[in-house]
Amino acid sequence: xxxxAQSPRYKITEKSQAVAFWCDPISGHxxxxxxxxxxxxxxxxxxxxxxxxxxDDSQLPKDRFSAERLKGVDSTLKIQPAELGDxxxxxxxxxxxxxxxxxxxxxxxxxTVT
Amino acid sequence: xxxxxxxxxSLIVQKGGISIINCAYENTAFDYFPWYQQFPGxxxxxxxxxxxxxxxxxxxxxxISFNKSAKQxxxxxxxxxxxxxxxxxxxxxxxxxxxxIFGAGTRLFVKA
Numbered sequence: 157x158x159x160x161a162q163s164p165r166y167k168i169t170e171k172s173q174a175v176a177f178w179c180d181p182i183s184g185h186x187x188x189x190x191x192x193x194x195x196x197x198x199x200x201x202x203x204x205x206x207x208x209x210x211x212d213d214s215q216l217p218k219d220r221f222s223a224e225r226l227k228g229v230d231s232t233l234k235i236q237p238a239e240l241g242d243x244x245x246x247x248x249x250x251x252x253x254x255x256x257x258x259x260x261x262x263x264x265x266x267x268t269v270t
Numbered sequence: 271x272x273x274x275x276x277x278x279x280s281l282i283v284q285k286g287g288i289s290i291i292n293c294a295y296e297n298t299a300f301d302y303f304p305w306y307q308q309f310p311g312x313x314x315x316x317x318x319x320x321x322x323x324x325x326x327x328x329x330x331x332x333x334i335s336f337n338k339s340a341k342q343x344x345x346x347x348x349x350x351x352x353x354x355x356x357x358x359x360x361x362x363x364x365x366x367x368x369x370x371i372f373g374a375g376t377r378l379f380v381k382a
Contacts, residue, residue: 160313189370198276198359198372199314212369247313256321258304259370261313 158182160262162248168268174236177265181230181250187211189259190223190233191247199247205231206253238269274362276373283380289347291376293360296341300362304370305334305345308357317358318345350380 161180169175181188186207191199202221204212207228216223220239225231235242245266249259275294283289293303301322306314320327320334320343327334333346347354360373 196375198361198374200372201369204369249313256302256319258316258319259306259314261306261315263311263313 158260160248160250160260162246162262162265164265165263166266166268168270169238171240171269172237174234175238175267176235177233177246177248177267179231179233179248179262181248182260184252185250185260186228186253187251188225188231189249189251190231191249191261193245193247193264195244202233202246235267238267240269243267243269274360274371274373276360276376278376279374280377281379283347283350283378285350285352285380285382287350287380289345289350289354289378289380291345291358291360291378292342293344293362293373294340294342295362297362297364298341299364300371301365302363303334303336303343304361304363305332306359306361306372308359308375314359347378350378352380352382354378355380 188205190202193199203216203223205225208225223233245264247264249261251257304319305317307317308314318329318332322338331348336343357375357377359375361370363370
């Protein structure tokens with residue numbers, strides 16, 4: 157079964173440093189999402205792409221976070237500078253362009269900011 | 271209006287028992303209600319989903335009950351097994367835009 161690929165699996169960084177996460181969605185999935193999941197909570201949407209266009213980034217802290225999906229396939233989420241409160245699991249998901257299609261999640265990147 | 275409220279926060283059930291998790295929503299624009307299961311170190315995976323035009327959907331030991339007028343839906347796990355021990359998230363997706371909002375999660379522990 158096709159999977160959403162994410163890397164790295166774990167990242168430890170010092171505050172004020174820059175970090176980047178990569179996601180490769182399931183082939184053919186036009187919609188790509190980045191979610192942040194704080195330990196013990198549900199995933200919260202950071203940004204949603206439809207092909208290469210941002211559909212929703214209303215919850216993305218734009219002063220430090222950026223996301224791109226230049227060719228409408230894989231995507232990168234960047235944080236610069238990282239803050240202690242950014243420690244969380246960053247999950248990428250993809251879906252078909254259909255309101256009834258489920259999200260397929262990758263296994264995430266666990267970020268620890270020290 | 272965008273919130274999905276989930277309860278309980280945690281649940282302990284004996285093997286063979288029934289696990290019940292409840293969710294409530296406010297936004298009537300939601301038209302797809304999935305449940306996701308997450309094991310430690312893994313991303314959430316779709317378990318079962320329902321549209322608001324049906325009141326119940328069953329897949330194996332898992333059943334969603336949906337009450338459109340009350341804006342509530344619940345997950346029932348029959349004959350709960352230790353392997354069902356995981357965190358369960360209800361979610362809701364709105365028409366157009368395909369934005370999915372998640373509940374806070376329920377940690378289920380099934381005692382052997």
